Amino acid sequence: MQRHKKTLGSYPSLMVMFSITMSLTVLGLFALILIHAGSFSRLIKENIEMNVYLNENISDSLRMEIESTLMRKRYTQSPEGKTQIRYISKEEANKIFVETYGEDFTKILSDSPLPASYVLKIHPEYSDSVNMRQIAAQIAQLPGVREVDYQEDLINKINNNIRTAGLILAVSAVVLIFVSVLLINNTIRLAFYSQRFLIRSMQLVGATRWFIQKPFLSRALIQGALSGIVSVLLLSGMLYIAYSELRELAELRQTEYIASVFASLIVLGGAIGFLSSYRAVHKYLNMSLDELY
Amino acid sequence: MEFSSEPIVEFANADILQDDLLVLRNISFKIFKGEFVYLIGRTGSGKSSLLRTLYADLPLKKGNAKVAGYDLRTIQKKQIPHLRRKIGIIFQDFQLLNDRTIADNLFFVMKATGWKDTNKMKARVSELMMRVGLATLSNKMPHQLSGGEQQRIVIARALINEPLILIADEPTGNLDPEVADGIMRLFKEINKSGTAILMATHNHQFIEKYPTRVLKIEQGEILDSSKIVFDITNPSV
Ligand SMILES: Nc1ncnc2c1ncn2[C@@H]1O[C@H](COP(=O)(O)OP(=O)(O)OP(=O)(O)O)[C@@H](O)[C@H]1O
Ligand SMILES: [Mg+2]
Numbered sequence: 001m002q003r004h005k006k007t008l009g010s011y012p013s014l015m016v017m018f019s020i021t022m023s024l025t026v027l028g029l030f031a032l033i034l035i036h037a038g039s040f041s042r043l044i045k046e047n048i049e050m051n052v053y054l055n056e057n058i059s060d061s062l063r064m065e066i067e068s069t070l071m072r073k074r075y076t077q078s079p080e081g082k083t084q085i086r087y088i089s090k091e092e093a094n095k096i097f098v099e100t101y102g103e104d105f106t107k108i109l110s111d112s113p114l115p116a117s118y119v120l121k122i123h124p125e126y127s128d129s130v131n132m133r134q135i136a137a138q139i140a141q142l143p144g145v146r147e148v149d150y151q152e153d154l155i156n157k158i159n160n161n162i163r164t165a166g167l168i169l170a171v172s173a174v175v176l177i178f179v180s181v182l183l184i185n186n187t188i189r190l191a192f193y194s195q196r197f198l199i200r201s202m203q204l205v206g207a208t209r210w211f212i213q214k215p216f217l218s219r220a221l222i223q224g225a226l227s228g229i230v231s232v233l234l235l236s237g238m239l240y241i242a243y244s245e246l247r248e249l250a251e252l253r254q255t256e257y258i259a260s261v262f263a264s265l266i267v268l269g270g271a272i273g274f275l276s277s278y279r280a281v282h283k284y285l286n287m288s289l290d291e292l293y
Numbered sequence: 294m295e296f297s298s299e300p301i302v303e304f305a306n307a308d309i310l311q312d313d314l315l316v317l318r319n320i321s322f323k324i325f326k327g328e329f330v331y332l333i334g335r336t337g338s339g340k341s342s343l344l345r346t347l348y349a350d351l352p353l354k355k356g357n358a359k360v361a362g363y364d365l366r367t368i369q370k371k372q373i374p375h376l377r378r379k380i381g382i383i384f385q386d387f388q389l390l391n392d393r394t395i396a397d398n399l400f401f402v403m404k405a406t407g408w409k410d411t412n413k414m415k416a417r418v419s420e421l422m423m424r425v426g427l428a429t430l431s432n433k434m435p436h437q438l439s440g441g442e443q444q445r446i447v448i449a450r451a452l453i454n455e456p457l458i459l460i461a462d463e464p465t466g467n468l469d470p471e472v473a474d475g476i477m478r479l480f481k482e483i484n485k486s487g488t489a490i491l492m493a494t495h496n497h498q499f500i501e502k503y504p505t506r507v508l509k510i511e512q513g514e515i516l517d518s519s520k521i522v523f524d525i526t527n528p529s530v
Binding site for chain 1: 392402
């Protein structure tokens with residue numbers, strides 16, 4: 001015959017672990033975004049591009065003149081001192097267009113409407129909006145240049161997005177941690193109620209408070225730390241996906257920071273479990289067991 | 294003063310309260326080592342309340358009381374478990390745990406009171422089972438035992454930590470007279486080996502059959518048969 005013996009300090013743990021894991025994952029996501037935000041905006045800055053579209057039927061000599069003017073500018077140099085100018089001929093522009101959008105104008109029109117252009121990679125120092133606007137205006141003055149464009153305020157946009165996402169994650173993490181604490185509190189209250197005879201018996205025979213608390217506390221501590229480990233696994237998965245989607249991000253990763261975030265999540269999980277169960281156990285040990293329901 | 298003459302229980306001008314209800318006022322009595330004392334009084338007179346005050350389940354707010362060397366007025370929360378290890382409690386609302394065997398019921402108490410050595414624990418269990426006359430039943434579940442047998446196990450459980458005093462609240466209440474008589478004889482035997490006993494009871498036949506000191510609660514006061522003579526039978530009980 002299978003006996004079902006009640007053990008002190010046991011309680012249904014699935015919801016508790018799920019909730020702590022959620023909180024820690026969101027919190028970890030927030031921390032990872034903070035860590036990567038710096039690298040990410042640096043990455044964006046280093047890849048700011050400006051398109052200089054040339055007039056139709058521009059003469060080769062005028063084109064070469066534009067090219068040498070651009071090459072002499074400091075903003076077309078990479079931080080390592082390499083000139084970062086790429087020429088895209090009408091044919092190439094059309095090819096890129098066909099590859100991207102799958103439509104070929106040359107089949108309908110005799111000539112491609114896409115102009116030849118230079119693509120400039122802008123030195124990070126000049127990537128702020130004021131400089132970019134000035135540079136664009138200057139280049140637009142050059143004879144033979146039809147139009148200049150670039151993605152305005154890309155960095156600001158990205159920074160704002162990061163900030164908004166970070167804020168949402170931080171607030172959600174706080175809310176979720178709060179929910180976890182409440183959930184643990186309630187779970188322990190129910191456990192106390194269903195184990196009230198055990199607890200009462202222990203109190204009557206002279207078990208110390210510590211002896212009665214210990215199973216609850218150690219269980220919550222272990223479950224918190226386990227939840228931390230689960231959330232670290234989840235976050236590692238997310239990082240892996242992010243890195244394989246964004247190679248450049250992977251190159252800029254800061255392993256020590258990430259490792260310390262992961263370690264902190266495990267410790268924090270244990271702490272959330274321990275402290276909130278400690279609070280609950282104390283509260284309910286001070287109450288008469290009949291008042292629990 | 295000699296150690297052995299120090300009372301195990303000493304109440305002096307103590308009030309017994311249930312929440313804000315004053316149950317007993319200004320009571321004083323002493324119980325010494327090895328004494329057997331009945332506690333009687335009509336229903337609702339405050340017997341259980343007095344016993345619960347004795348093991349610090351109800352707080353003492355007025356007067357003085359000392360039990361097993363602990364002062365109930367000043368006792369700290371963390372000392373209460375240690376007080377209770379010196380008291381064996383036999384209460385109707387303190388039943389055996391139904392989800393485990395008799396032996397496990399006793400082990401449970403031992404673990405809760407700091408026993409560590411498994412061999413010593415096993416030895417103690419067989420010793421206690423023998424003492425209450427149920428040596429062969431340790432692997433049974435509580436529901437497989439008769440009411441009288443269960444009560445013997447409850448007594449064995451109360452004896453685990455060799456208490457100075459057993460506090461029993463109507464230990465024969467639900468038992469038929471013959472079985473109850475067996476339980477009484479077990480109490481007498483335990484008492485003979487030196488454990489004091491304070492027993493609340495309504496059963497006057499036992500008091501006549503096994504006469505000893507009686508504390509009677511009457512109108513919120515305690516009458517002590519060792520000091521005055523009174524009739525234990527009360528028409529209103
Ligand atoms: N948990 C409680 N909370 C409040 N009042 C209580 C509580 N238990 C008992 N009382 C009250 O305290 C008084 C004494 O009750 P107590 O249980 O001590 O009497 P008793 O002598 O043990 O009675 P009985 O012989 O029926 O067991 C009664 O008036 C009762 O109503
Ligand atoms: Mg009673």
